[in-house]
Amino acid sequence: MKLYFFRHGEADWPNWNKPDDDRPLTKEGAKEVRRVAKLLSQLKIAPLILTSPLPRASQTAAIAAEVLDVKMREENNLKPGFNAARLGKTLRGFSADSLMVVGHEPDFSHTIRELTGGAIKLSKTGVALVDFDESSMSGRLRWLLPPKIALL
DSSP states (O other): OEEEEEEOOOOOOTTOOSOGGGOOOOHHHHHHHHHHHHHHHHTTOOOEEEEOSSHHHHHHHHHHHHHHTOOEEEOGGGSTTOOHHHHHHHHTTOOOSEEEEEEOTTHHHHHHHHHHSOOOOOOTTOEEEEEEETTTTEEEEEEEEOGGGGGO
């Protein structure tokens, strides 16, 4: 299975005084997500998208789903605290060749390390592709796309 990890876009609000879980994307964050999604579209990437229900992630997923013309759904297992065990629970009974999960750091970097042994840091709006084998709960990191590449 091709498993894409898409970290949510920028959601840094300097004077935010509400719960952290409620932070939405900034305008620049939404623009950057759209640029990255357009690049993914050019690469003919069209997975089902599962997203954390937190606003910054679900907004990221909604933009990506619109640009890629694919379906998305919320998945509580993608809330902060996500790891390889939660991924396994999420994928039980799931059959697809391609899946994108949209969520948070440091969870995604830790999960990718659990699956591949590779140490990475996924930047905001970054995407990583892991060739994933559910039967062994392991994978191989194929590429890591920083959002700046979408500006070229």
